[in-house]
Amino acid sequence: MSAVVEMADLSKWYGQVIGVNDITLSINSGVTGLLGPNGAGKSTLLKLMVGLLKPSRGSITVLGESVWNNPDLSRRIGYCPEQDAFYDDMTGFQFVVNLARLNGYSRREAEQRALRVIEIVDLLENKGRKIGAYSKGMRQRIKLAQSLVHDPELLFLDEPLGGMDPIGRRSTIRLVKELGANGKSVIVSSHILYEIEAMTNNILLINNGRILAEGDVHEIRELIDEHPHNVYINCSKPRLLASILVKHEDIASVRLGAEDGALVIETVKPDDLYSRLPEIILENNIKVENLHSPDDNLQAVFRYLVG
């Protein structure tokens, strides 16, 4: 396997705040998960990789090229930012077409490519709607589409599953795995181990701007499983969902949250919960507005790793 990203003594600080702290690392081709709690430095590291930030110290190369002010490299990489960054008055289709044209494609070719990737992210029916009217999940998917439209060799995805519904999560996870299987390299960040684990075995653990561990995900998950895992769901039928979930042995507790429709689930086998949830939701016609997992348990593992 060849290295797609190489960093040497890489640091990035904002005034007194350290974003990335003295990282020397090679990331090989294939799918790599960048895992760390919020504020760990994942987004900063990704922005350094795509050339949105320049290193304060050290060096970074991507696909063998320097990154800062190197637009030619952008032909070979795709970036899906964590933030909402849209021309809200454009339709999803116009947004992707315009960005594809910036990659040098003619309007006709850009439109064909846009249609293809919009279909991949399952937004074909909504391609003519203004992005301003899109739901959070749809916005995530159109962001993903724009990063794929020029068929890049290397894709950087910053928290791509944030705000997606369970079905969107599942299809995005499948897409990342397919990209990896088709020989593309993907570097994907998340603060949820189970999301990363579903996409790849190869992870980088980052906290406080430092890489704490790299390698196989299974060793990390054994540590994580020692800590109960909380999942927060906002849905239309919290009581019904609670009554179904509580019957399962792996569910340690279920309680209603402070907000209307909020449910807090504590489980010792989060994998089982995540694989079971979509089915339960579909069968019982439950509308899920939000599903997220705080990184408390991940923090516990980081404390353990840091010693």
Added chain:
Amino acid sequence: MSEQISQNIRKSSSLQSCRVIFDITFGRTVRSRKTAFILIVAFLPVLLAVCYRILGRDVRPEQPFSRVLTMSPVQALSLMIPFFLQFLSVLVALFYGTALLADEIDSRTIIHLFTRPVRKHSIILGKFAAYILEAFIILIPPMVLTFLIIATHSGMSRSFADSLSIFGKQLGVTVLALMVYGTIFTFFGARLKRPVLFGLLFAFGWEKMAMAVPGVVRKFSVIHYLMSVFPGGTPVRGFTTGRGFLKLSEVAGPSGTVFSIVMLLAITIIFFGLSVFTIYQKEYRFE
């Protein structure tokens, strides 16, 4: 040979990038509330010109605004056309120029432009071209209409051809103003956190103050060079008592036409260059 081909590809790709960025920027701003507001303000002089033509016919001295309504068409023109130069072109440049990059930075959409194979100077070029076209569309029609309404007045003492010739030059200076202020405010948008505030301070603070202060200070303002080439513009006068003051007023008087045009073009190029330099060097943080 292959190097030449790759250079040609790069050139056409740069042109295409400019074109796409032009399309995005133009489409985005033309539908904005800002454009609707500025259009209303820009057509106010047209409305005033119509009032002048209609109400000025049978005006009696005791009527309100009788002095304005009875002024000669030459006087009316010399009031209204400078309004486009001194106020509206500055306002248009301020609103659009500062927003060219700042809006993309605030909405973080510039992330998409910076992570595409687009040279950063193409971003500025495409955006600036969109601004210029938009500014022309907003300012030139009401300016021409105002001129036509007043210049065709039966009491016009100047021949239409003479008026047209003067107006053509005034139009040219207004275009220059849009360019020079546009690049200054584009730079503000690229460099500063509150570009509109600093733009307002510059346009309606420094520019006005510099013109009010006698001496060489006004030579450090844009409006000095614009007024120096503006036919029918207010001549710039300094204090003229005492030998030292006389010398000073000579320095601070209107600059020559060619020199002023060269200065305006130089300011435009310098600020355009500064904007390009800024986005090549500056890191934008998108938290």
